[in-house]
Amino acid sequence: MPTPLRTLTSRPFTTTLLLGALLLVAWLAWGSPSSDDGTQRVMWLGGERFQVELATTPTSRRRGLMHRPPLADNQGMLFIYPDEAPRSFWMKNVSFAIDILYLDADWRLVQRHESVPPCRRDPCPGYPSDAAARYVLELSAGTASRLSLERGTQIDPPVPVDAPKKKAPD
Known part of the structure; x- marks a missing residue:
């Protein structure tokens, strides 16, 4: 039986989607950048x-x-x-x-x-x-x-x- 980590690494598309979703959640939680910031x-x-x-x-x-x-x-x-x-x-x-x-x-x-x-x-x-x-x-x-x-x-x-x-x- 494959381990959960091995299953994720053997499926690059799934891994990429999961990482993308995590980055999106982190970005939203931190506060999306404003186009006006620093202007x-x-x-x-x-x-x-x-x-x-x-x-x-x-x-x-x-x-x-x-x-x-x-x-x-x-x-x-x-x-x-x-x-x-x-x-x-x-x-x-x-x-x-x-x-x-x-x-x-x-x-x-x-x-x-x-x-x-x-x-x-x-x-x-x-x-x-x-x-x-x-x-x-x-x-x-x-x-x-x-x-x-x-x-x-x-x-x-x-x-x-x-x-x-x-x-x-x-």
Whole structure:
């Protein structure tokens, strides 16, 4: 009587199908890659243009701004989640201070943490939202205050980098 392993290896087509199915299940469980992940978009905040990198997968959201050089004054990272939920961020392996803005599903600012310092030793403190958030925008420290981005501020969603320029508010 053949062993189950020998039966599988003697049938390459069955083995290939089984491995393919396992890879598909693993891919779905981990989170399918997004075509937007890592791409650059433009956001207009307080009449100023910001170039933001999208973080749309579990891996890119976990990595965030870790092990990167400081953001320029007109740069940021936008974390996009599939649902609204309470969120919390930390500054592990980030070497510069940032502002963390939590936005709801309607792109309204629900919480902000300003000039959050880098974490120098474990355990790193968390910076939670006090309301459900679907999007989290990280900007250079001091940007939220400079642009008067307060709780309730409506933010325009990101647009492709080559989109027509938006006219600054009068």
